[in-house]
Amino acid sequence: MQNETNQSDENATQSPANQPGWIKMALDFGPLIVFFTAFKLGDLFVATGVFMAASILAMITSKIVFGKIAAMLKFNVVVVMIMGGLTLYLQDETFVKMKLTIINSVMALILLFGMLRGKLYLKMVMEMAIEMDDAGWKVFSRNWIIYMFVMAGVNELIWRTQSTEFWVNFKTFGYMGATMVFMIGHAPLFMKYLPEDNVK
Structure with a gap:
């Protein structure tokens, strides 16, 4: 009986729903x-090495705190290791700058492939945070695919035409801000397609 209680407490501790939201945001x-x-303190090569280490640390922390590593986090870390490793080995900034393009393009293609097969992969990833019926998820998935392709193109345009410092600022703040605007802009969609049992 005591073992069952301890196991239950351990599962509750590992459940993402029972963890403070700031932990996931920090990861x-x-x-x-x-x-x-x-x-800002060094250069892009220093930042790349530190970013690789921080990404590995985030993955380990996710495993310890949540008891699992999200598929998206695994994919992101793999791309970071490959592109970051090439950047440091060849001393060529091109690879780390293309990381955002690759992640956005691959994820867009995966979602598109899923929709063509009648699968809503975005729903599987985000349904704990957003509640919608399948009609809403289809619209949101379509818009998300378009957004990721657009942002992949924007990243290519910026790193090829602007300074490294400009690109770093875009990667850190511009991309994050654009994603926040994208999500906030879909608030009416989330409300429109609330599941019927949630509509009062």
């Missing part, structure tokens, strides 16, 4: 802030 944005700070 999502912590490595990015560390990257920005390291760039």
Whole structure:
């Protein structure tokens, strides 16, 4: 009986729903802030190495705190390790600057592939945070795919035409701000497609 109680307490501790929201936010944005700070104190190569270490730390922390590592986090860390590793090995900024393009493009293609197969992958990832019926998820998935392709293009345009400092500022603040505006702009959609049992 005591073992069952301890197991229950352990599961509750590992459940994301029982963890403070700031922990997940720190895991999502912590490595990015560390990257920005390291760039300001050093250069892009220093920042890349620090970002790689911070990303690994975020993955380990997620496993310890939540008991699992989200698929998106795993994918992001793999891309960070590959592109960051090439950047440091070849001493070429191109690879780390293309990381955002690759992540956005690959995720957009995965979501598009899912929709063509009648699968709502975005719903599987975000349904704990957003409640909508499938019609709403289809619209949101379509818009998210378009957004990611657009942001991949914007990233390519910026790193190819602007200074490294400008690109770092865009990566740290511009992309985050654009995503927040995108999500806030979809508030009417979230309300429109609330599941019927949630509509009073």
